[in-house]
Amino acid sequence: SAGSSSVALKIEREIDDRNRPWTEEELNAQLPSDGYEILAPPAGYVPI
Amino acid sequence: MATLKNQRLPPEVNRILFVKNLPFKITSAEIYELFGAYGGIRQVRLGNASDTMGTAFVVYDDIFDARNACEHLSGYNFGGRYLVVLYHQ
Numbered sequence A: 001s002a003g004s005s006s007v008a009l010k011i012e013r014e015i016d017d018r019n020r021p022w023t024e025e026e027l028n029a030q031l032p033s034d035g036y037e038i039l040a041p042p043a044g045y046v047p048i
Numbered sequence B: 001m002a003t004l005k006n007q008r009l010p011p012e013v014n015r016i017l018f019v020k021n022l023p024f025k026i027t028s029a030e031i032y033e034l035f036g037a038y039g040g041i042r043q044v045r046l047g048n049a050s051d052t053m054g055t056a057f058v059v060y061d062d063i064f065d066a067r068n069a070c071e072h073l074s075g076y077n078f079g080g081r082y083l084v085v086l087y088h089q
Helices: A006-018 A024-030 B028-036 B063-073
Strands: A036-038 B016-020 B041-047 B056-060 B084-087
Touching (some): B028 B041, B028 B056, B028 B063, B063 B084
Antiparallel strands (some): B016 B056, B041 B056
């Protein structure tokens, strides 16, 4: 974003990195599958 | 409160919340309604074994939404039980 100091840019880049979308494989690597079921979102669920 | 996108976040904050003390019979709709109020949900894993019942992993798309949810839902009384919400490490 124009005019941001380099610090703000650096933080924003870090946030973007921590918000990078995860693939299914990355989720499976981080979360247990035995003892847990992946819930199907309710019909018509629209993320806000 | 406006969430500043360039706010520095502590390292333990992340998009995966581990929730304990959920009612055993909670439904997908209830979880998505309760947690979805804070932002888009990438995935929910609900415990279905004797040692995982009442726990869940809730994955948000946005790290600020996850922090907002964690702050607001920790200790939230849901169905007569106080939710424990932690960042997944």
